[in-house]
Amino acid sequence: MKLLVTGGAGYIGSVCAARLVAAGHEVVVVDDLSTGHADAVPDGCRLVRADLADVADPLLAEGFDGVLHFAAKSLVGESMLDPAKYWHGNVITSLRLLDAMHRNGTPRLVFSSSAAVYGEPSRVPIPESAPTLPTNTYGATKLAIDHAMTSYATAHGLAAVSLRYFNVAGAFGRFGERHTTETHLIPLVLRVALGRRSHVEVFGTDWPTEDGTCIRDYIHVTDLADAHLLAIDHAEPGQHRIFNLGNGTGFSVHQVIDACRRITGHPIPTRLSPRRPGDPATLVAASDRARTHLTWKPDHPHLDPIVHDAWTFMQANTS
Ligand code: UDP
Numbered sequence: 617m618k619l620l621v622t623g624g625a626g627y628i629g630s631v632c633a634a635r636l637v638a639a640g641h642e643v644v645v646v647d648d649l650s651t652g653h654a655d656a657v658p659d660g661c662r663l664v665r666a667d668l669a670d671v672a673d674p675l676l677a678e679g680f681d682g683v684l685h686f687a688a689k690s691l692v693g694e695s696m697l698d699p700a701k702y703w704h705g706n707v708i709t710s711l712r713l714l715d716a717m718h719r720n721g722t723p724r725l726v727f728s729s730s731a732a733v734y735g736e737p738s739r740v741p742i743p744e745s746a747p748t749l750p751t752n753t754y755g756a757t758k759l760a761i762d763h764a765m766t767s768y769a770t771a772h773g774l775a776a777v778s779l780r781y782f783n784v785a786g787a788f789g790r791f792g793e794r795h796t797t798e799t800h801l802i803p804l805v806l807r808v809a810l811g812r813r814s815h816v817e818v819f820g821t822d823w824p825t826e827d828g829t830c831i832r833d834y835i836h837v838t839d840l841a842d843a844h845l846l847a848i849d850h851a852e853p854g855q856h857r858i859f860n861l862g863n864g865t866g867f868s869v870h871q872v873i874d875a876c877r878r879i880t881g882h883p884i885p886t887r888l889s890p891r892r893p894g895d896p897a898t899l900v901a902a903s904d905r906a907r908t909h910l911t912w913k914p915d916h917p918h919l920d921p922i923v924h925d926a927w928t929f930m931q932a933n934t935s
Pocket of ligand 1: 783799800802804816817830895
């Protein structure tokens with residue numbers, strides 16, 4: 617298939633683009649490089665360096681079989697301080713993309729949604745049928761796009777899939793996480809092990825969890841990417857299907873730091889800090905639907921191999 621990958625110079629987008637190319641697809645990446653890196657675009661992909669909102673229409677006029685839409689603003693804390701950046705950058709840009717797809721007859725869309733749409737869950741693991749009550753602006757913008765996709769699928773026959781990511785980590789060869797502004801737990805902890813930071817801040821130790829720190833469901837980026845390849849194949853015209861992607865096991869912030877100590881051999885000092893605004897206490901996926909309908913099965917259900925791959929990547933990419 618000829619596929620447009622938005623945000624394909626970023627962490628998850630580049631891993632997915634690499635796996636799409638390996639599977640024999642023709643891939644065009646569009647990325648404004650505001651957070652991505654040109655050298656992260658896999659060999660064999662054409663890179664269009666531009667704002668998606670500006671180029672979606674002329675680009676899709678070339679004729680594409682589908683779009684995998686990763687490009688987004690994705691910092692929870694920032695989304696609480698600068699909501700306009702998220703409503704414009706995520707929602708308005710995605711509406712431009714949906715309109716361009718409709719105008720040009722692009723049949724399939726796979727969208728990077730997020731567990732953040734659920735907010736503080738009433739039960740865990742969280743199924744796709746759980747109430748969507750995001751506790752932060754980032755999650756609210758992802759949910760708004762999910763709703764728009766449902767409308768476009770119903771009205772215009774779009775074959776739409778939203779994949780709700782839980783906590784993505786790990787790396788795939790030379791493709792990994794290298795954000796200029798890093799806010800994610802695992803890469804921040806590993807920066808301490810590399811000697812680039814003195815300690816890790818633990819955001820809240822008074823959460824209603826066993827050890828008082830937040831619990832998350834960590835998924836390897838290659839398992840996540842593989843779900844996208846399945847999703848583009850399983851997308852059905854006129855339907856918007858939603859799938860959670862996680863391993864179904866929760867790890868606390870303290871447990872993640874311990875795993876990083878085991879893998880790196882570094883003591884990794886911690887400092888206890890106040891809660892981070894917008895964080896839910898526990899997010900763990902029920903991903904039975906993806907396993908059943910997409911025939912998806914993660915190859916990395918345990919935390920240590922995920923941390924191991926992130927650590928290998930980080931040691932090779934210390935800039
Ligand atoms: N966290 C932390 N210290 C950090 C970064 C993150 O304690 O320096 C916590 C954060 O509050 C959350 C968990 O680690 O409970 C995972 O955060 P991350 O930003 O990696 O992912 P999120 O769950 O927000 O998507």
